[in-house]
Amino acid sequence: MPYNSNSIPVIKQKQQYEEMVKQITPKPRVWRNTFWAFIVGGLICLVGQFIVSFFRAQGLGVNEAGAAASATLVFLAAFLTGAGVYDEVSRFGGAGGIVPITGFANSMVAPALEYRAEGLVFGVGARLFTVAGPVLVWGIVTAWAVGILYYFFR
Amino acid sequence: MLNSRYLTIIKLIGVEKLAAPKKNGAQTVYFQNPPVIIAAASIVGSREGEGPLGNTFDQVVYDTYYGEKTWEKAEQRMLLETMQKALEKANLQGKDIDVMLAGDLLNQIISANLTARALAIPYLGLYGACSTMYEGLALGAMLIDGGFAEKVLIGSSSHYCTAERQYRFPTELGNQRPMTAQWTVTGAGAVVLAREGSGPVITHATIGKVIDMGQGDPQNMGAAMAPAAADTIIRHLQDTARSPDYYDLIITGDLGVYGKKLAEQLVAQNGYDISERYSDCGILIYSAAQDVHAGGSGCGCSAVVTCGYLFESLKSGKYKRLLGIGTGALLSPCSTQQGETVPGIGHAVVIEMR
Numbered sequence: 001m002p003y004n005s006n007s008i009p010v011i012k013q014k015q016q017y018e019e020m021v022k023q024i025t026p027k028p029r030v031w032r033n034t035f036w037a038f039i040v041g042g043l044i045c046l047v048g049q050f051i052v053s054f055f056r057a058q059g060l061g062v063n064e065a066g067a068a069a070s071a072t073l074v075f076l077a078a079f080l081t082g083a084g085v086y087d088e089v090s091r092f093g094g095a096g097g098i099v100p101i102t103g104f105a106n107s108m109v110a111p112a113l114e115y116r117a118e119g120l121v122f123g124v125g126a127r128l129f130t131v132a133g134p135v136l137v138w139g140i141v142t143a144w145a146v147g148i149l150y151y152f153f154r
Numbered sequence: 155m156l157n158s159r160y161l162t163i164i165k166l167i168g169v170e171k172l173a174a175p176k177k178n179g180a181q182t183v184y185f186q187n188p189p190v191i192i193a194a195a196s197i198v199g200s201r202e203g204e205g206p207l208g209n210t211f212d213q214v215v216y217d218t219y220y221g222e223k224t225w226e227k228a229e230q231r232m233l234l235e236t237m238q239k240a241l242e243k244a245n246l247q248g249k250d251i252d253v254m255l256a257g258d259l260l261n262q263i264i265s266a267n268l269t270a271r272a273l274a275i276p277y278l279g280l281y282g283a284c285s286t287m288y289e290g291l292a293l294g295a296m297l298i299d300g301g302f303a304e305k306v307l308i309g310s311s312s313h314y315c316t317a318e319r320q321y322r323f324p325t326e327l328g329n330q331r332p333m334t335a336q337w338t339v340t341g342a343g344a345v346v347l348a349r350e351g352s353g354p355v356i357t358h359a360t361i362g363k364v365i366d367m368g369q370g371d372p373q374n375m376g377a378a379m380a381p382a383a384a385d386t387i388i389r390h391l392q393d394t395a396r397s398p399d400y401y402d403l404i405i406t407g408d409l410g411v412y413g414k415k416l417a418e419q420l421v422a423q424n425g426y427d428i429s430e431r432y433s434d435c436g437i438l439i440y441s442a443a444q445d446v447h448a449g450g451s452g453c454g455c456s457a458v459v460t461c462g463y464l465f466e467s468l469k470s471g472k473y474k475r476l477l478g479i480g481t482g483a484l485l486s487p488c489s490t491q492q493g494e495t496v497p498g499i500g501h502a503v504v505i506e507m508r
Contacts (some may be wrong), residue, residue, distance in 0.1 A: 014368040021369065021377045023417050026333045033330070081326050090328020097328045106328050114324035117224040131327060 038112050040093025044100045048073055070101055077102035081109040107131040162335035171314075176299070179393025181360050181386075183292075185299040188355035189306075190507070192348045193244035194461040196280045197236045199314065199340030202458065203452075205440045210462035211341070212239055218315055218340070229313035230265045233258065233342040234272050235303040237309050240461075245349075251275045253300070253344070255294055257286035258311045259338075260320060265311050275307060285362075286310040286410050287343060288480025289499040292359035294347045295503070299351040302414035309344035312452030313357030321372070321487055334374035336410045336436060337446035343457030343463075354468040358504040360390040364484060366497035372490050375483040376413020376448055382422035382498035383409060383481045390502045391426055392478065394437075398428045402473040405464070407481040408436035409454030441479050468507045475506045 008016075044119050053066035079087040086106045090097030097103055111130050115123035129136065178184045196211045203214030213235075220228035233256070241247065249343050254273060256266035257280035270277035278293045282289035290308035297303040305358065317338040318325050365385050369378040380478070383406045398404060409417055413435040436449035437452060467473045479502045490496070 017367040017369075017381065020416060020419060021374075021412075024412050025374065025377065026412075028332060084326060087326050087328040088160075091330055103328065106326070110324040110327040113326055114319060117226075133322065149258045 033140060036092060037094045037096035039096065040089065041096030041100060044073070044096070044102055048100075073101050074105040077105035080104045082113065096117045104135070107135075157264055162329060171288060171298055173236065178358070179389075180445060181363070181389045182393035183275075183361075184327040184358045184394075185301055187349065187356045188506075189295045189298040189347045189349060189415060190351045190355050191345050191353045191465065192351035193240050193346045194344070194465040195236050195239035195243060195351070196343045196458040196461040197239070197368070198454070198462075199315075200452075201337075201444065201446075202339055202341050202439055205444060207439055207459065207463045210461070210466050211458060212236075215229060218313075224264060225313055225315040225319070226260065228266070228274065228317050229258070229260070229285050229311055229340075230268045231320060232313070232340075233265050233309055233311035233344075234269045235344040236311070236344045236461075237269060237273060237307060240307065240309070240346050244346040244348070246305065246346065248273050248275050250416055251305050251307045253278060253294075253297055254309075255290040255306045255437075256307075256309045257278055257281050257290070259317050260284065266309075269309070273307075280310075281497060282480065282501065283482030283484055284312075284451055284453050285452045285480035285482030285499055285501050287460060288407065289380040291345070291347070291356060291478075291480075291503045292501050293405060298347060298349050304349050306347045308347060308508065310337055310453040310457045311342035312340070314338045314340045314452075317352050317452055326447035332373050334376065334410070334412055334448050336375060336408065336448045336451035338385040338452035339408075339450045339454040339458060341454035341458040342430075343454065343459075343461035346462055348380075354465065354505050355505045356503055357506050358390070358394060359500075360385040360393065362387055362389075362479075362500040362502070364497045364499050366495055368492075369494050370490075370495045372483075372496060373483055374412070375496065376408075376410040378483050378485075378496035379481045379498035379500070380409055380413045381420060382415035383413075383479050383500040384417045384424075386419050386479055386500035386502045387417070387428065387477070388424045388426065392506075395480060398426050399452050401431060401475050401477045401504075403464075404428050404432045404479070405459075405476060406432075406434045406436075406479045408449070408451040409434050409481055410436045410451065412448055413481075413482060449483065464505070468505060471507065473507070475504070478503050478505060481488060 031077050051069040055068045111127050112124050115127040197213045198211045200216045218232050222228045254275040254277045258265040263279050268425050280286050282288050287310045294306035294308045315325050365382040367381045412417045439450040440446045479500045481500045482498050485496045
């Protein structure tokens with residue numbers, strides 16, 4: 001450590017400290033987190049499936065029922081975000097709450113609520129995509145790259 | 155005692171011959187006429203109010219907005235009202251105060267600046283991240299013992315929602331925090347420090363160095379700050395030639411569960427055993443059942459615990475001598491994103507009840 005008068009090189013001290021930190025810091029609870037991500041994510045998808053079946057029963061086609069179910073899920077997630085519930089779902093469910101379309105809705109509504117105080121232009125307008133933006137940008141770039149590869153190698 | 159030896163030397167050779175006559179060792183200063191904490195006040199949010207120290211605070215605010223339109227305004231109102239409460243308890247008015255020292259976590263320390271606007275007291279803004287309260291206590295005591303001020307008002311604040319928003323994600327965004335993450339305390343603490351009066355006194359202060367042991371995880375700030383806290387504790391004990399058992403309590407600001415263990419080990423490596431009398435404000439403020447992971451953090455953490463629980467314990471005689479170390483992680487969201495590691499700092503202040 002820096003206060004240690006016996007002169008161990010700084011690099012060595014940092015390595016020693018890193019070891020200490022590793023020993024004390026708890027490991028992420030991978031199995032537990034994976035289990036709950038599976039349950040929570042699975043439940044969200046199950047609800048989605050019920051909604052699809054409901055719309056199918058009302059006479060919509062496969063594609064239309066899927067789109068309507070997505071819209072319904074987005075609405076539900078947005079509503080739960082506004083009610084302050086969805087962050088608890090993800091805190092518990094981890095990736096299970098983040099990966100489905102409901103997580104995307106949450107990542108849009110949360111900044112919208114948060115930055116409302118800074119006004120509609122510089123607040124909501126400018127910062128709506130702070131969380132979802134990177135996903136969209138790199139999602140579109142990847143789609144574009146794959147599209148080019150597909151064009152040449154199909 | 156080193157102090158009395160210093161005083162004799164000063165008397166023998168005359169003050170003007172020593173460049174810094176009140177400096178005691180490499181990083182410590184001592185106060186010839188220890189300034190008195192004549193009043194302390196604290197206001198906290200609901201989670202802190204429901205914690206184990208809940209009844210040591212002056213007021214618990216259950217609404218995160220505190221009746222304001224935004225969280226930033228709520229934090230500022232909390233700080234202002236805490237400052238006013240401290241003045242009220244000391245039976246003073248703003249015009250009786252020579253200097254106000256305050257700071258917080260928000261950009262441009264805006265909560266403190268706007269509080270100073272409302273109070274209209276000569277003001278010096280401070281930024282020491284979560285160590286701000288202790289930085290203020292050290293500087294305030296120096297101003298008074300140096301003869302530059304008679305009464306100083308010191309305060310700092312933080313708010314869970316404003317800090318989350320600035321350093322991490324929107325509050326309603328669903329994400330999982332690692333076990334090492336800490337919870338920013340919603341609350342403000344303030345003290346009135348005076349040359350004379352009754353109450354606990356500040357006898358020494360040890361100014362910390364910025365220390366970086368290469369920790370880069372902003373979700374594990376306890377590990378980033380522990381080396382700085384340990385360094386200041388060791389330096390303080392060396393400078394004053396005291397052993398840890400001189401103190402009833404050695405308490406760090408917001409190292410949390412894992413940071414505290416690390417600091418304790420680092421201090422032990424240097425030959426001091428503090429384990430029996432060592433605690434951390436971030437651990438005390440919440441109970442394990444509150445699910446805040448590693449504990450509390452933020453400017454408000456050490457501020458409210460010091461102004462609430464510790465001040466009360468000193469007055470009631472539970473503790474007679476304590477060494478408080480305000481700890482701060484000196485990072486910004488920008489520095490982290492640009493790959494900088496997280497440096498830490500710790501400022502120590504000795505508070506005694508005489």
